Structure formats: structure tokens, C-alpha cells
Amino acid sequence: MQITSPAFKENARGALANPDLQKALGHVRLGFIDKRQKAVDALPEFDALRDSARAIKDHALAHLDLYLEAYEEKVKAAGGYVHWAPTAADARAVILEICRAAGARTVTKGKSMITEEIGLNAFLEKEGIRPVETDLGEYIIQLRGEHPSHIIAPAVHLTRDQVEADFRRAHDHLPVARDLSEPESLLAEARRVLRSQYFAADVGITGANFLVAETGSSVIVTNEGNGDLTQILPRVHVVVASIEKIVPTMEDMSQILRVLARSATGQDMSVYTTVSTGPRREGDPDGPEEYHVVLLDNGRSAMLGTEFQDMLRCIRCGACMNHCPVYHAVGGHAYGWVYPGPMGAVLTPSLIGVDKAGHLPNASTFCGRCEAVCPMHIPLPRMMRHWREREFSRGLNPAAQRYGLRAWAFFARRPRLYRLAVSLAIPVLSRLGRRRGRFRRLPLAGGWTRHRDLPAPESRTFLQQWRDRDAARQEARP
């Protein structure tokens, strides 16, 4: 997909001026936050589970090579295939080869951010294979030719009215007079339309929430059951997952599951948790004939051992963006690539380069709410600051910003000079603002005064006044 992260500011301006988007974003604020809080409040051991989840992932990352190889062995033993894909292009090529070998013309897809990351849909279409998204949100944005704006709620940027209009346009074989006024009727219509696709598909592609080394299993959690139909009905099942999805054991997986849905949607559990191990065995009532896993690196192994390693603990629950004031203001598309919000602000520069994604870690107030709700205790603000340090040391931020900062720091590092400068400037500014108490406009302060008044300094500086007071006290002493 086209990267528009360098145009983050323009994207944001467009998003702020889009009334439909602003209306839809209201649902993020209303929907996710209270539900998560209720779920967390109802589970006294939630914080202990977070600690445990972090420890599990830290351990898995510290021994990533070991667990990935163990996992590969188990997948092979169960009759499946593992394909190692260092880059997005490698992953696309492997998937195409599997599809070609299966003679596939249609593939169904469960919800997968990794296939977004590797741009799979556009690639398959170009190769003459039709991908059909089966998750309701993904289906909607596929109809619109868009990309997800949220990692668990891909169509959260749309209003119900927009979706109804899309369905009426796309499903023009259905009666015009049908009632689509309720969200449930939209879901039912999507299900009806998608049902036939499951049987037409030659290959089903899903992501994975977890890969379990102990058993060679892949695990997905969904609320619609579409993932199950995607992986069970076609002849070939392809799992596309990034390497950090690995956990050592089933027990580890089930512990992390307990924080995943609560953090994401406020559910105790997602409606479906589906474990797949290899292809259909003899005696199984259903399942694919072939089972493939494509393991994607795409820059992740380079994060190991760096200040960004903790980011690989992420389980893609979306809690950080659900609680982010910047995400609430501009939505996910403004971030300009696959991963939005605070987790995107840290991950995107790792995957596409900080030269392209430099705005993302800067566009944060460091309010810290993301870290406070992250089930994996990922220090997101700290890592955004690390990106800012890398940008600064490579001279990537705008020259005006750098010079302004260095000029300020020149004084801030020299207390006597600083004192002299502010003792001269502040009283002048204070006198200028005496009558109104604030400025509507002020040279060099346009970034501030464009949207708000600037309070004028009350008087001389505190330290000027304090020194005078101290001197008067000393004199008053006998």
C-alpha cells in the first residue's frame, strides 16, 4: 500500500475537517474505553496477569530462534509446511506459489494485519487471483478500496450510513426496498453474500494471534466465526504470521488470551478462539488438505537487542489507540501506513524507516495513557522518544525546529545568561499584555496563537522578585 506517513500533517488536517470521520471517531471514545475498564475492574488479578504476560513474551523473545525452530519441527511433524520469509516480497512470492500450485482463482481471507503489511490483496489481484475479505469490517473496506484504520476494528472510521450506502451499491442484485437500518441487518446481509464465497475459494488465508511452539499450532481469535470458515472449508490453509507471535506453550497462550480480549473489546474472551495444528488428519470431520505457515520477519529481527525490542511484545489488542487523544482526533488513516496510534508510532519507523515515518513518534503529547492501558506493559512513550533521539542525531527534523531548540538550550545551559535574558524580556512582554492579560497574536508565537490566546507574563520573573525580597530581608536584619 502507498505510504503517506510523510504527509501526516496534511492527512491530519483532512481528517479534522471530515465530519463523517469525526462522527465515527466518537464511537472509539464511547465504545472501547468503558468496556475495557469494566472488564478490568471485574478481574482482580488483571494486573498480575499483565505482569505474567509480559514475562512470557520477554522469555519467548530472548529465545526466539529456539522457539521458532521448535515450532517449525512440530508443524512439520503434524504434516504442515513452514516457509521463512525475510521480507514482504518473499512472503508474497511464497503465497503466490502456494495459490498457483492449488490452481486458486479465489482466496478467502480472515482478518490479518500482516497481509496488510505485505500488501497481499493488491498483489494477488494483479496476479489474477481474487481475494475476498470475510471479516465484516475488512469486507466493508475492501468494497470501498480502503485500508483498515484500526488494527481490530478496521472500519471504525465509517458511519453506519456510509456502510449502508456501500452495501446498496455493491449488492445491487438484492431488493432495493430491503431494510438495512440496523447494524444487525448489515451483518446478516454480509454473511449471506459471503457464504457462497467460502465454497468458491481454493485457498483460505488467515493471520495468527499466537503460534505455539510446544504443539506447532496457530491460534486465531474472532467474533464472527469467519476465520473458522476461511481455514476449514478451502482445500489449502495458509497462515501468515510475523515471527514475534511465538509463545512457548499452550498454557502461555491461554494466559495472554486472558488479557487480550479484555484489553481489546472488554470481552472476557472473544467469541471464537480457534487452534489449528497441521492439515486434516484421518478421521477429522473437516479441515484443509494442506497447511502452510508463512513466517514473516520484515525488519523485526533487527529490533531484537535494540531499545525497540519491547515493541515485539505487542499482541495487537488496540488498547493504546483506543485511549490515545491523538488517534481520537485524527483516526487511523492519518498515520499513513498499516499500523496507527501509539503502537504504530513505534512500530512503523522500525518497519518502513524513520525518515518516512518521522512524524508518527513526534505526534504524541506523551500523556502516557497508552502505556497505562497496554496489557504487555510496553513503554510506548519512551520508545517514541528514542525515535525522536534518532531523528535528532541524524538531523531529520526541520531546521527551524533544530535551531530554535539549540538556541533555547544555549541559554538554558547557562543560568546567568538565561537569567539576564529573561529579566530583560519578560517585563517588556508583561507590560505589553498588561491591559488584556493575554495576546491574540504575537510574533513567533503563531503556532500557539492560531488556535488559542497566549496568557501574558504576570509581572517581572519570579526569581527577580525573589532576589529583591531576599535582599530587602537581609537589609531589614540588624
Add this chain to the structure above:
Amino acid sequence: MKQETPQKPRVGLFVTCLVDLFRPTVGFAAVKLVEEAGCEVEVPMAQTCCGQPAYNSGDREDAVAIARTTIETFEDYDYVVAPSGSCAGMLRKHYPALFKGDAWEARAAAFSARVHELTSFLVDVMGMERVSAAHVGSVTYHDSCSGLRELGIAAQPRRLLSSVEGLELREMKDADVCCGFGGTFCVKYSDISNKIVEEKAANIAASGAETLLAGDLGCLMNMAGKLQRQGNAVRVRHVAEVLAGMDDGPAIGEGGR
């Protein structure tokens, strides 16, 4: 040399650059409150800024240089108190990170352990339960992010406010959600910052309170500037002004001095 009773803790006031430059009343209010809590207050002249603008812009070299000066200036006090959760958070939580693995590591850690935000110092360290101030009217309190999430400041200011005679606290919706200030964020991404502070201003207005209080001048200037641009008559003050009974002058951004 002054000779005070030996058991009085010596407190160095880190006044913060914004209070020094824009709102000296908050500095005097902080001095009064810390003295009332039984401490001797000194204000070293060699202070400038905590270094956050550099630190949060990725300029580690300047941040470290500023941090060294601050530590040298303040490390001999029993306590260092700042009327700001954000600056206190920088001194307390981030200075040790700046010197990790450095010769100054232990020195920075010893310094940081003595740093406190004003209301937290009064309540958690000095055990202050009430103040002797009066403020007739309703107020609402905004929890600034760094103070709340880095230092756990939420109950302390409310506890002291509840002892102010005549004061009615009207909590606003989402008091713990960011106001959109974010230091240089508010000018680098002014459109987004504006959207966030608009939400905040709406919640402040909906609370029906006459006065908005908070513990960080950056957030207060942002919210005051927005409310005043909107023509909203809510008055804006630092919480220390009310707690010290020094709230009879013009509020933040008000004329008529």
C-alpha cells in the same frame, strides 16, 4: 549564615521555567505552602528549566547538560519541590534514565529520590491534611498527565482542596484525559492539539464550575488560552494559588493588573 531550628527540613524550590516567566504568584504560593508545612524554603538562582523541551525533542546532549546543572544546584537540599507534575516527573523519573550507565548514575538517583511535586510533597511527605484558605465558589480539577501517570497525583490536590472553606469541587467528565498541550507538541501539531483542547474546554464548561484548577502551568496556559479564545468566562488558576489563599489577583490570562 542563617541558623534555623535544626529539625526543619530544607527545601529547594524548583520553581519551573513557566512559573518563573509567566506566573510568579504560583511560586510565592508554593513557598507559602511549603513553609506552612514546616519547612525552610530556599530558591537557588542558578535554575533555568528541567530540560524537557530538549529531552522530548530527542536532543539528549542538551538534556543531559541541563540535568547536570540542575542536580549540582539542588542536590544539597533535603527535598526538591516543584509546583508541576511534569517537571517533577522529569527530575524524579527521567533524570536517572538520562544518566544510566554513566558516572553520574548514583548521583542522579540520589537527587531524584528527593524530588516531589508540590501537592504530593505536602500530603505524602509532610502529612499535611488541610490548608487554611478560603475560596467561595465552584472549581473543577484537571489531572495533568505526567503528574497523574508518572507520579500518581490525583488524590492529594483533591484532599487539600476539600479543606478549603467555601470551595465546591465539581468533577468534569474525563478529568484524566490529556488537554492537548504536550510541550512542543502544541505548536508542532497545533491543529491536533486544538482538537484535543476543544474537547477539554467542552468538558470544563459542562462541569458548570466557575474556576478551573490544575497543577501544571503548561496545561493551564493551554486551557486558559482556548477558553478565552472561545469567550468562555471560566477563570483558570494553578491549584497552589487557591490552596495558599493567593487567588485574589487576576486569573491566568486575565487583564487589569
